[in-house]
Amino acid sequence: MRHTKKDWLLAGLTGLSLAVILLLLAVLLGQIIWHGAPVISAEFLTEKPGADMISGGIWPAIYGTVFMTLLMTLAGVPVGIATAIFLNEYASPRSRIAKVVRLAVNNLAGVPSIVFGLFGLGFFIIFVGGSIDSLLYDDPTPVWGKPSILWASLTLAVLTLPVVIVTTEEALRTVPRELRDASLALGATRFQTVYKIVLPNAKGGILTGVILAVSRGAGEVAPIIFCGAANFLPYLPTDLRDMFMHLGYHVYALATQSPNVDAAQPTLFGTVLVLLVLTFSLNLLAVIIRARSRAALRP
Amino acid sequence: MTEQVLDAGDGRAPAVNSRRRTTLRPRRAKSKLASSFQTPLWHRVAERTIAVLALTAIAAIALIFVFIAREAVPMFWEVEFAEEVELRDLFLAKEWKGYDEPVFIWQPVGEPAKFNVVPLFVGSLKVTFLAMLMSVPLGIGCAMFIALYAPRAVREIVKPAIELLAGIPSVVLGFFALMVLASWAQAAFGFHFRLNAVVAAIGLALTIVPVIFTIAEDAIQSVPQTLTEAALALGARKYQVALRVVLPAALPGIAAGVVLGFGRAIGETMIVLMASGNAAIMEVFDFTTSVRTVTATIAAELGEVAQGDPHWRVLFLLGVMLFGVTFVLNIVGDLAIRRLQKKLTAES
Numbered sequence: 001m002r003h004t005k006k007d008w009l010l011a012g013l014t015g016l017s018l019a020v021i022l023l024l025l026a027v028l029l030g031q032i033i034w035h036g037a038p039v040i041s042a043e044f045l046t047e048k049p050g051a052d053m054i055s056g057g058i059w060p061a062i063y064g065t066v067f068m069t070l071l072m073t074l075a076g077v078p079v080g081i082a083t084a085i086f087l088n089e090y091a092s093p094r095s096r097i098a099k100v101v102r103l104a105v106n107n108l109a110g111v112p113s114i115v116f117g118l119f120g121l122g123f124f125i126i127f128v129g130g131s132i133d134s135l136l137y138d139d140p141t142p143v144w145g146k147p148s149i150l151w152a153s154l155t156l157a158v159l160t161l162p163v164v165i166v167t168t169e170e171a172l173r174t175v176p177r178e179l180r181d182a183s184l185a186l187g188a189t190r191f192q193t194v195y196k197i198v199l200p201n202a203k204g205g206i207l208t209g210v211i212l213a214v215s216r217g218a219g220e221v222a223p224i225i226f227c228g229a230a231n232f233l234p235y236l237p238t239d240l241r242d243m244f245m246h247l248g249y250h251v252y253a254l255a256t257q258s259p260n261v262d263a264a265q266p267t268l269f270g271t272v273l274v275l276l277v278l279t280f281s282l283n284l285l286a287v288i289i290r291a292r293s294r295a296a297l298r299p
Numbered sequence: 300m301t302e303q304v305l306d307a308g309d310g311r312a313p314a315v316n317s318r319r320r321t322t323l324r325p326r327r328a329k330s331k332l333a334s335s336f337q338t339p340l341w342h343r344v345a346e347r348t349i350a351v352l353a354l355t356a357i358a359a360i361a362l363i364f365v366f367i368a369r370e371a372v373p374m375f376w377e378v379e380f381a382e383e384v385e386l387r388d389l390f391l392a393k394e395w396k397g398y399d400e401p402v403f404i405w406q407p408v409g410e411p412a413k414f415n416v417v418p419l420f421v422g423s424l425k426v427t428f429l430a431m432l433m434s435v436p437l438g439i440g441c442a443m444f445i446a447l448y449a450p451r452a453v454r455e456i457v458k459p460a461i462e463l464l465a466g467i468p469s470v471v472l473g474f475f476a477l478m479v480l481a482s483w484a485q486a487a488f489g490f491h492f493r494l495n496a497v498v499a500a501i502g503l504a505l506t507i508v509p510v511i512f513t514i515a516e517d518a519i520q521s522v523p524q525t526l527t528e529a530a531l532a533l534g535a536r537k538y539q540v541a542l543r544v545v546l547p548a549a550l551p552g553i554a555a556g557v558v559l560g561f562g563r564a565i566g567e568t569m570i571v572l573m574a575s576g577n578a579a580i581m582e583v584f585d586f587t588t589s590v591r592t593v594t595a596t597i598a599a600e601l602g603e604v605a606q607g608d609p610h611w612r613v614l615f616l617l618g619v620m621l622f623g624v625t626f627v628l629n630i631v632g633d634l635a636i637r638r639l640q641k642k643l644t645a646e647s
Contacts, residue, residue, distance in 0.1 A: 010538045011448045017440030018449075018457065021508055025464050028475050028505075079352045086353035090346075103633075104356040110559065110629035111363060111622060112566025113469075114594045118601075118618040122366040126606070158359050165356065191342045212466075219468025222568035225598055248470040248569075255474055256573060265478070272471055283466045287459065 029276075036273030039266045045274070048234040053254060054264045058271050063236050064229075064244030065278065068153050069218045071240075076157030076217075077210050080164025087165070088172040089194050109162035113222040120155030120227040143241065150240040152228030160217040167209020171202040204293020208286045215282035219275060221248035231257075247275040364622060371615035373607075383609045389416055389616070405579040405591070407600060407610050414613045416620070418581040422496075422590035426571055427564040429500035429586055430507055434564075435557055437504070438511030442553075445512075446519040447541050465509035473573035476502030481574060488587075494576035496586045502570040507560040514559065518552020518639060519545055551639035555632045562628035566621060568594040593617050 047057030083101065091098035129145035137143060175198050183193040199206075221229070229249035237244040251271050258264045374380045392401035395413065403417040441461070445454055481498045484490060490497070522545050530544045531537075546553075576589025577599065597614050604611045 004536055004538070007536060007538045010541060011444070014440040014444035014448065017437045018444050021437055021441055021464070022457070022460060024505060025460060027479075028467070028472075031475065031479050032471070079355050082349045082352035083356060086349050090350065091353075101353055101356055103630075104360045106633050107626055107629050108356055108360050110562050110566075110625050110632075111360075112568065112594060112625055114566070114568040114597050115363065115367065115618050115622050115625075118367050118370075118597065118615060119363045121601075122370045122615070123362055126370075127366060158363075161356060161359065189338055189342065191338070191346050195345075215466060219470065221468070221470040222572075222594070222598055226601055248468055251470050251474055252569065252573065255477055268474065268478070272474055275468060276471060279466055279468060280463070283463065287462075 032269060032272050032276060035266070035269035039270030040273065044270055049232065053232055053258065054260075054267050058245075058247065058250065058267075058274065060233060060236055061245040061247045061250045061271065062274065062278075064149070065218060065247045065275075067237060068149055068156070068224075068228075068244060068246065069214060071149065071153035072156040072160065072217050073210070073214050075154055076160050077164055077213070079157075080161050080213070081168050081206065081210075083161075083165045084168035084172060085194060085199075088169050089190065089198060105162045105165050108158075109166070111159075113159065113220055116155055116159045116223040117226050119158070120151055120223060124151040124154055125227065146241075147226060147228040147243055148241045149228050149237050149244045152224040152244070155223050155227050156217045156220060159220060159223055160213040163213035163216055164210055167212060168202075168206050171205025171209060172198060174205055175201045204289050204296065208290040208293070211282050211286040211289070215279045215286070218282065219248055219279045221246070221252055224249060225252075247271055247278070251275065364619075367615055367618045367622060371612055371619050374609070374612040374616065377612075379607075380609045380612060383412060384414055384613070389414055389613065391415075392417075403581045405596070407613075412610065414610070416593075416613070416617060418579045419591060419593045419596050419617065420620075421581060421583055422575070422579065423565055423571075423592040423594070425583065425586065425590055426496050426499050426503060426575060426592055427561060429496055430503035430564050431557070431561060433500060434504040434507040434511060434560060438508045438556065438560070439515050439553060441508070441512045442515035442519055443541065443546075446516055447537075447545070461509050461512055464505065465513075467505075469506060469567060469569040470573075472502050472505050473570040476570060476574035490587050492576055492578075492587065492589045494574055494589050496575060496588065496590045499571045499575035499590070500586075502574050503564050503567055506567060506570065507564050510560045510563055511553075511556040514556030514636075515549070515553045518549035518556070521552070521639075522548040548642075549639070551635045551642065555635035555639065558628055558632035558635060562625045562632065565628075566594060566625050568598050571595045572598050593621055597621075 044057045045062065046059050048060055049058060050056035083105070087098055087101060091101070125145055125147060129142065129148075129151065132144040133142050179197050179201065180193055183197045184190070188196070224246060228243050229246045230243040231249075231253050233243060233245050251268060254264050254268050254271070255261065261268075374384075374386070392403050392415070393413075394401045395404065395411075403415045403421075404413045405415055405418045406413040441457075445457055449457065476498050477494070480501055481493050484498050484501070485493050488497075526544055526548060527540050530540045535544070571590075571592045572595040575592060575595060577591045577595055578589040579591040579596070580588055582588050582590075597617055600610070601614050604614065
């Protein structure tokens, strides 16, 4: 086929837009690594921040982020996987219940993160926590009805739920129909088929989806602003009802509320780099697992 | 929870079943799963648990709406609220003392406090519009290049790169816009305000491009090969095929991507909170002034407000409105995607 000038023009324009995006991405990563890497040291990663939040390290923020992410995973992932199994293996796609669940999942995915923050505050802290307090304690000082790592994790678990569901469903869909049919034809029940045939075959895909969802949740800041993230907290959370420091929230607080942003800049870039490394290593892990499970599926 | 239950099984149960089910009963195999009496109890328990957990998403969306509204609606009857704020002042312009014309103004700490939500929505729409102006052409351009022109090697690099971009936490993008882009943009364009709508929009565009790209690329890829081949066979040039065959066929999908990207942009918090300057100025056309969006207002102000305060109620009302807007956008985007699937399967 002969390429005319107009062909080159279209290819050039679309290629240009791609170049712009890749360039911005490269600049972003380059800047963060360039300014952030010199800050990273053993002390920076393992020490508590100083009273001015600029000196010292960011260990409580790293610990808080990881702790919160684990809690969130424990709370949200089983529910997400169960929902995906229900949608893909049990409910007929045309049934009303499946349609409603799907609609809810799609809408949940589009709810703004700050609205999740309001939800965490209004539901988990004020309603659930407040109810526990008024049932158990006469004392008016809140025990459960205040921001804490537990409520922040649960809020984020709801936020990541749709991601887990959608990706798990995709993984379940890659399992060939014939396998299920064969299993059912041998007399296995639907549950045995799911548990012995479908889940083992979809394991890689499900794991990929879970990790992607977790990495998304680890970096979210807006929902936890009112649900448990602390501005400055030089000790580690030991109880589910403690508040915690979070890498992303630390970046936000330091960048917008610090009296001396210029002095904070190195610490900021270092913290951002740590947060990026954390989320990217999760993403990378997901990519590797996906590649492996795809290779395993190929005959 | 389910997983622990799933792990507790042993391999003995199927053997019993396979002996019982030697006669061909396809219908039975489909419908009588949980009720056949030889299945172990925990299978039935697990199945029930799965069915119940599957309702969580529905419960979540309902609870979100109910519990945000619960904090907002008392404004309609509360005396304390009525004493401080008039409901119509939330939406209509008012001539406050000291002003010579009716104005829309958001000034929660002023005396009296002024809670007009219009400047905030103008701010949100302004930043979102600007971000869409940048990200729609970029996203669709990238998708077309990848789907139509890029060699396989380029595709293999670019798709993970854009996934990488999508995986960057928004607080990092906000930080990048605040620390790096803002200074560069000011040096390049001579902005009066260092943080302004343009800077925030560039940051936002970085989150929306992956959304639009992914959906648009999917839509373009799913245009049946037969359509392009037919067009080429009729002597069309490649750019003609791209612009007059592929693009129109993929249009509903691309539109869905744009709608979902819009919903994402209007709900994005951290980037605008950090990079937009956060001054609630009622200025529709000047993009170089700083803006305050709905999301940033909630994030910045809720922490300092007492529970049940009129200001608190108004912030939750903003949340309800935001929820409503994105809910509608999502349903529209969803319908568009479904229509595309129907259209393409019917044509091919």
